[in-house]
Amino acid sequence: xxxxxxxxxxxxxxxxxxxxxxxxxxxxxxxxxxxxxxxxxxxxxxxxxxxxxxxxxxxxxxxxxxxxxxxxxxxxxxxxxxxxxxxxxxxxxxxxxxxxxxxxxxxxxxxxxxxxxxxxxxxxxxxxxxxxxxxxxxxxxxxxxxxxxxxxxxxxxxxxxxxxxxxxxxxxxxxxxxxxxxxxxxxxxxxxxxxxxxxxxxxxxxxxxxxxxxxxxxxxxxxxxxxxxxxxxxxxxxxxxxxxxxxxxxxxxxxxxxxxxxxxxxxxxxxxxxxxxxxxxxxxxxxxxxxxxxxxxxxxxxxxxxxxxxxxxxxxxxxxxxxxxxxxxxxxxxxxxxxxxxxxxxxxxxxxxxxxxxxxxxxxxxxxxx
Amino acid sequence: xxxxxxxxxxxxxxxxxxxxxxxxxxxxxxxxxxxxxxxxxxxxxxxxxxxxxxxxxxxxxxxxxxxxxxxxxxxxxxxxxxxxxxxxxxxxxxxxxxxxxxxxxxxxxxxxxxxxxxxxxxxxxxxxxxxxxxxxxxxxxxxxxxxxxxxxxxxxxxxxxxxxxxxxxxxxxxxxxxxxxxxxxxxxxxxxxxxxxxxxxxxxxxxxxxxxxxxxxxxxxxxxxxxxxxxxxxxxxxxxxxxxxxxxxxxxxxxxxxxxxxxxxxxxxxxxxxxxxxxxxxxxxxxxxxxxxxxxxxxxxxxxxxxxxxxxxxxxxxxxxxxxxxxxxxxxxxxxxxxxxxxxxxxxxxxxxxxxxxxxxxxxxxxxxxxxxxxxxxxxxxxxxxxxxxxxxxxxxx
Numbered sequence: 001x002x003x004x005x006x007x008x009x010x011x012x013x014x015x016x017x018x019x020x021x022x023x024x025x026x027x028x029x030x031x032x033x034x035x036x037x038x039x040x041x042x043x044x045x046x047x048x049x050x051x052x053x054x055x056x057x058x059x060x061x062x063x064x065x066x067x068x069x070x071x072x073x074x075x076x077x078x079x080x081x082x083x084x085x086x087x088x089x090x091x092x093x094x095x096x097x098x099x100x101x102x103x104x105x106x107x108x109x110x111x112x113x114x115x116x117x118x119x120x121x122x123x124x125x126x127x128x129x130x131x132x133x134x135x136x137x138x139x140x141x142x143x144x145x146x147x148x149x150x151x152x153x154x155x156x157x158x159x160x161x162x163x164x165x166x167x168x169x170x171x172x173x174x175x176x177x178x179x180x181x182x183x184x185x186x187x188x189x190x191x192x193x194x195x196x197x198x199x200x201x202x203x204x205x206x207x208x209x210x211x212x213x214x215x216x217x218x219x220x221x222x223x224x225x226x227x228x229x230x231x232x233x234x235x236x237x238x239x240x241x242x243x244x245x246x247x248x249x250x251x252x253x254x255x256x257x258x259x260x261x262x263x264x265x266x267x268x269x270x271x272x273x274x275x276x277x278x279x280x281x282x283x284x285x286x287x288x289x290x291x292x293x294x295x296x297x298x299x300x301x302x303x304x305x306x307x308x309x310x311x312x313x314x315x316x317x318x319x320x321x322x323x324x325x326x327x328x329x330x331x332x333x334x335x336x337x338x339x340x341x342x343x344x345x346x347x348x349x350x351x352x353x354x355x356x357x358x359x360x361x362x363x364x365x366x367x368x369x370x
Numbered sequence: 371x372x373x374x375x376x377x378x379x380x381x382x383x384x385x386x387x388x389x390x391x392x393x394x395x396x397x398x399x400x401x402x403x404x405x406x407x408x409x410x411x412x413x414x415x416x417x418x419x420x421x422x423x424x425x426x427x428x429x430x431x432x433x434x435x436x437x438x439x440x441x442x443x444x445x446x447x448x449x450x451x452x453x454x455x456x457x458x459x460x461x462x463x464x465x466x467x468x469x470x471x472x473x474x475x476x477x478x479x480x481x482x483x484x485x486x487x488x489x490x491x492x493x494x495x496x497x498x499x500x501x502x503x504x505x506x507x508x509x510x511x512x513x514x515x516x517x518x519x520x521x522x523x524x525x526x527x528x529x530x531x532x533x534x535x536x537x538x539x540x541x542x543x544x545x546x547x548x549x550x551x552x553x554x555x556x557x558x559x560x561x562x563x564x565x566x567x568x569x570x571x572x573x574x575x576x577x578x579x580x581x582x583x584x585x586x587x588x589x590x591x592x593x594x595x596x597x598x599x600x601x602x603x604x605x606x607x608x609x610x611x612x613x614x615x616x617x618x619x620x621x622x623x624x625x626x627x628x629x630x631x632x633x634x635x636x637x638x639x640x641x642x643x644x645x646x647x648x649x650x651x652x653x654x655x656x657x658x659x660x661x662x663x664x665x666x667x668x669x670x671x672x673x674x675x676x677x678x679x680x681x682x683x684x685x686x687x688x689x690x691x692x693x694x695x696x697x698x699x700x701x702x703x704x705x706x707x708x709x710x711x712x713x714x715x716x717x718x719x720x721x722x723x724x725x726x727x728x729x730x731x732x733x734x735x736x737x738x739x740x741x742x743x744x745x746x747x748x749x750x751x752x753x754x755x756x757x758x759x760x761x762x763x764x765x766x767x768x
Binding site for chain 2: 001002003004005006069072252255256264266267269272273275276277279280283284285286287288290291293294308309312313361362364365368
């Protein structure tokens with residue numbers, strides 16, 4: 001039992017914290033959301049040179065990490081800074097699938113900083129990982145893909161998309177889903193900025209790809225998707241934790257500095273007790289992230305139970321932290337100008353990806369009953 | 371980062387398990403598991419079994435006959451004993467007074483009292499709270515006036531847990547009214563048999579006389595029973611309370627309560643299906659289970675920090691709040707789970723071997739009793755509001 005970071009992870013954390021503190025501002029992140037890429041390519045380049053995407057892959061896959069606690073350290077720092085970069089989409093979701101499918105050339109490109117995105121969710125799938133209506137049909141020399149993908153984060157900046165499509169079975173079957181590597185410029189995109197920063201796109205697919213675009217085994221992609229999703233959840237929960245830590249700092253500072261009725265508002269017990277409850281839930285959130293990241297390499301049953309537990313708890317804690325912080329800041333917390341808004345919105349939006357609080361509570365009950 | 375025990379720690383856990391398999395009497399474990407009333411002799415029996423193994427002084431150093439265990443070993447012992455439904459080790463002599471005497475008592479006091487705590491000659495109770503000194507403990511009004519070789523004690527203590535079984539009480543008394551309230555307090559050891567000491571039971575909302583009032587009328591206490599220096603009692607009191615807060619999270623109790631809750635909800639039928647399959651009920655159980663999973667890790671993080679020599683700070687206050695709230699939620703769900711049979715109150719049914727049929731399932735009344743009894747969790751040991759105050763002071767630094 002040991003909750004200390006290894007020396008390598010400690011160095012990565014220190015390096016990231018310095019770089020991000022020097023380069024990331026909430027104004028910069030908001031401005032980047034209005035650029036075509038949706039994020040600052042120079043920032044992603046600097047993080048790439050530091051080895052951030054590489055830390056998401058095991059040594060066998062050409063990286064130097066790939067464990068749950070690598071994901072935790074990196075993602076928490078990104079959250080702490082409020083940074084918007086395609087770590088989850090490129091290195092964890094698309095990259096994780098490509099590594100599992102043995103595509104070392106593409107993994108190498110991702111480690112070098114190239115942006116990939118994972119086009120899986122659909123307009124009607126909500127959070128159900130098995131719901132895939134997009135079809136893929138075999139042609140003489142490849143595959144014909146047709147369908148629609150929804151809210152694909154960082155698709156506007158991606159060169160390549162990992163796309164899920166059904167090659168057999170019914171719309172909600174786990175069996176019969178396949179994955180394809182698709183050049184982004186063959187897809188029709190409607191792109192837009194996000195409340196939490198960055199850009200995403202609605203994607204319409206009506207294209208053909210070569211036969212070697214198939215990733216892994218035909219019809220058997222669900223296990224790969226679920227594993228990548230679990231790692232994406234871990235990254236997002238750790239990012240949420242980092243966001244909460246910064247929101248805590250901003251709010252505590254504000255409670256100390258802001259004076260009303262002749263004293264700092266932090267002297268008022270009504271606010272002190274609410275802040276204490278916020279702190280308790282942030283500690284709970286940290287424990288939930290540790291539990292999930294410590295079980296990413298466990299059996300599927302144990303891993304998925306921890307995914308549900310963490311996502312449910314982080315969803316509840318994130319809502320409390322964001323709402324209480326805005327309330328305790330008062331009017332200034334409502335403004336776009338002040339940093340809190342960016343962090344609070346980004347935190348709030350973490351409950352709208354990979355399954356929300358209720359989705360994971362229901363799934364936790366189902367998985368525990370087995 | 372590593373969530374697993376080391377090989378040595380795992381071996382220690384196995385050793386504790388083997389000990390419990392062999393030495394914990396099934397009669398006692400059954401009483402604890404079924405929520406029956408524990409008699410004085412039950413506690414004494416279990417204390418004696420632990421003492422024979424050298425495992426009663428859980429947080430005592432070896433030189434005083436304790437285990438010398440580190441924070442992780444203490445945690446493992448606590449986790450395993452609760453899982454096995456062992457009676458709890460009463461904290462008053464072992465966890466509270468013992469460490470204070472070791473640090474602040476004189477050699478004669480240590481030599482006399484510490485062995486008697488381990489071998490069961492003395493049953494201590496806590497004379498801290500008063501009607502006017504609850505969360506505001508420094509407001510104690512019980513006086514001790516020096517008269518030759520004695521102190522003469524007058525006043526009233528309250529909420530004295532299991533004082534009806536005790537032969538000794540450690541008391542915070544006021545020896546000076548000068549200066550701040552904290553500056554005139556002393557810690558005095560009193561024999562309950564001394565003339566002028568009177569114990570009156572207080573029946574709590576669960577129907578049990580778990581606590582007492584203790585009255586002092588011109589009680590003459592030998593001056594040698596003063597611990598440390600006169601008027602320095604507040605320092606000792608605070609030191610004692612930091613030990614009161616060990617195992618404050620109560621993870622083992624919460625886990626035992628959760629598995630009992632699931633068992634009950636699996637047996638209770640609700641519209642033709644087990645209650646646990648009612649999605650509304652299942653959601654509440656799952657949510658508290660998720661909170662407990664995280665809290666258990668929060669607790670381990672605190673233990674690991676203690677292991678590496680960090681002094682516990684506001685973390686123990688966070689654990690106190692979260693731990694007690696989780697246990698109270700589990701108690702409330704168990705009460706809800708037993709349905710109409712939560713209502714019958716047949717006190718004798720809690721006694722071992724009582725010739726009284728329980729009304730409804732045997733687990734029903736203990737569920738209600740535990741619910742009412744554990745409302746105390748968020749009140750004692752520094753109420754949860756006092757804990758929030760501690761947290762906000764530590765963090766806000768205002």
